[in-house]
Amino acid sequence: MRNEEMSxxxxxxxxxxxxxxxxxxxxxxxxxxxxxxxASEAQDIAQxxxxxxxxxxxxxxxxxxxxxxxxxxxxxxxxxxxxxxRRYANQxxxxxxxxxxxxxxxxxxxxxxxxxxxxxxxRFYEDLSLAEIAHLLDTPMGTVKSTLHRALRNLKDVLP
Amino acid sequence: MNDDVDPQVAQHLRRTLTAVAxxxxxxxxxxxxxxxxxxxxxxxxxxxxxxxALVVGGVGGIIAVAQHQGAAPATxxxxxxxxxxxxxxxxxxxxxxxxxxxxxxxxxxRVAVATDPYGxxxxxxxxxxxxxxxxxxxVVQVDAEGQVTGGLGGSLACTPTPRADxxxxxxxxxxxxxxxxxxxxxVSVEATAVVLTFPGQEPVExxxxxxGYFLTILPxxxxxxxxxxxxxxxxxxxxxxxxxxxxxSAGGN
Numbered sequence: 576m577r578n579e580e581m582s583x584x585x586x587x588x589x590x591x592x593x594x595x596x597x598x599x600x601x602x603x604x605x606x607x608x609x610x611x612x613x614a615s616e617a618q619d620i621a622q623x624x625x626x627x628x629x630x631x632x633x634x635x636x637x638x639x640x641x642x643x644x645x646x647x648x649x650x651x652x653x654x655x656x657x658x659x660x661r662r663y664a665n666q667x668x669x670x671x672x673x674x675x676x677x678x679x680x681x682x683x684x685x686x687x688x689x690x691x692x693x694x695x696x697x698r699f700y701e702d703l704s705l706a707e708i709a710h711l712l713d714t715p716m717g718t719v720k721s722t723l724h725r726a727l728r729n730l731k732d733v734l735p
Numbered sequence: 736m737n738d739d740v741d742p743q744v745a746q747h748l749r750r751t752l753t754a755v756a757x758x759x760x761x762x763x764x765x766x767x768x769x770x771x772x773x774x775x776x777x778x779x780x781x782x783x784x785x786x787x788a789l790v791v792g793g794v795g796g797i798i799a800v801a802q803h804q805g806a807a808p809a810t811x812x813x814x815x816x817x818x819x820x821x822x823x824x825x826x827x828x829x830x831x832x833x834x835x836x837x838x839x840x841x842x843x844x845r846v847a848v849a850t851d852p853y854g855x856x857x858x859x860x861x862x863x864x865x866x867x868x869x870x871x872x873x874v875v876q877v878d879a880e881g882q883v884t885g886g887l888g889g890s891l892a893c894t895p896t897p898r899a900d901x902x903x904x905x906x907x908x909x910x911x912x913x914x915x916x917x918x919x920x921x922v923s924v925e926a927t928a929v930v931l932t933f934p935g936q937e938p939v940e941x942x943x944x945x946x947g948y949f950l951t952i953l954p955x956x957x958x959x960x961x962x963x964x965x966x967x968x969x970x971x972x973x974x975x976x977x978x979x980x981x982x983x984s985a986g987g988n
Contacts, residue, residue, distance in 0.1 A: 605756035618762045677751040684751070686878065699745055700752040727744065735743045 592632045596625055599639065603646050609696045610650035612685045620649045643701070647693065647711055654689040680733045691726035694719055836867035836893035843871075847919060847950035860919060860950050867893040874917060874950070898923040900978040905963055918964070919950035924978045926969035933964050943969070 603624050607617035624645040628638055635641045684692055690712075697708045705723070709716040727734070843863035850857050863871045869892035875883045903920035918931060922943050929949055931939045941949045969978040 699748040
C-alpha cells in the first residue's frame with residue numbers, strides 16, 4: 576500500500592482504528608491482488624490483515640507498515656496453500672486490464688514464481704528499497720536483488 | 736531503490752501494476768468490531784449463491800450453464816486418479832437448516848485436464864463431494880512445475896443435484912492476448928465426444944472422458960466475449976448424436 580492509499584489523508588496518526596480501516600482497506604486489497612493474482616482472495620486477505628492490525632492496534636507504532644507486512648505474509652500463505660492443496664476456491668485470478676500493453680505484462684507477471692512476483696510488486700508498486708524488501712520478506716538483500724533480476728529476465732519479452 | 740533497472744522498465748511496471756490494482760474491487764467495509772464474523776457470514780452467503788448446478792467463471796466472464804433434461808440413465812463412471820485434496824472451505828459447522836457444508840477434500844478427484852492453446856499453463860478440473868451429498872467443482876491453472884497459479888473459478892452445491900444429459904459451462908476472463916475461454920462440462924449419457932457449434936464458426940469436437948467430463952481452453956470467439964456455443968451435441972461410439980442441448984447464458988460474476 577503506497578503512502579497515499581494507506582493514509583488516505585488522515586495519516587498514521589489517525590486517532591482510531593475505524594478511520595485507519597476505512598482509509599486503508601482498499602489499499603490492502605490492491606496489494607494482495609497484485610501479490611496473489613486473485614482479486615477475490617485479496618478481499619479476504621485485506622479483511623484478515625485488518626483484523627490482525629486491530630488486535631494489536633494499541634501496541635504497534637506503525638500500523639501501515641504492520642498492515643503491509645501482514646498482507647505480504649497472508650498472500651504468501653495463500654499462494655503456498657494453493658500449491659499444497661492444488662486448488663483454489665472460487666478464485667478469480669484472471670484480471671484483464673483495459674490497456675492491452677499492460678494486460679500482456681500482467682499476464683506474464685502472473686506466471687512468475689510467487690517470490691519473484693512479490694519482489695516486483697514490492698519494488699515497483701510499493702516503491703520499497705531492496706533493503707526494505709529484504710527485511711519484509713526476511714531474505715538476504717543479495718537474494719532479493721538476484722530474484723528481481725531473474726524476474727525482469729523472465730519478463731523481458733513484455734518489457735520496453 | 737535499484738539504480739540498475741532501466742527507468743523505462745520501472746515506469747512500465749509501475750503503470751501496469753497500478754492499472755491492475757485499479758481493477759481491485761473495493762472491499763465491503765464491515766463493522767470493525769467484528770470483521771471476522773462478518774467475513775464468515777459473507778462466505779456463507781457466497782456458498783449459498785454457489786449452490787446452483789455448475790457455475791464457473793473468471794473476472795468479467797459470463798457464467799453459463801446449459802442443461803438438457805433427458806430420461807437416459809447416467810453412465811457408470813470409473814473413478815479418476817486421485818491426489819490429496821484440499822482442506823474444507825470453512826470450519827464453521829453452520830446451524831440447523833443452514834445450507835453450509837464442507838468439501839470432502841480427501842476425496843477430491845481430478846476429472847479433466849486441458850492445455851492453454853498457446854503453450855501456457857495447464858488447466859485441471861477437480862471435483863469433490865460435500866458433506867451434504869453435493870458436489871464442489873473447481874478449475875485451477877497449473878504451471879509447468881505443477882504449481883497452482885490461478886483458477887477459473889468453481890462452484891459448490893451442498894446438496895445433491897441431478898445430472899442433466901449435457902451440462903456445459905464457459906468461463907472467461909483469462910488475460911491474453913488473445914483472451915482465452917474455458918469450455919467444459921459433463922455428459923451423463925454414454926458418449927465419446929461432444930461437438931460445440933459456435934455461431935459463424937467451425938464446430939469444435941472434443942473427446943469425452945470415460946467418466947463423462949470434457950474440458951478445453953479456446954481463444955475467445957469473435958462473436959462476443961465468452962460466447963457460448965449455440966448448440967452442443969454429444970456423440971455416441973458410432974458417431975451418432977445421442978443428446979443435444981442449446982446453451983443459454985445464465986448468471987454472472
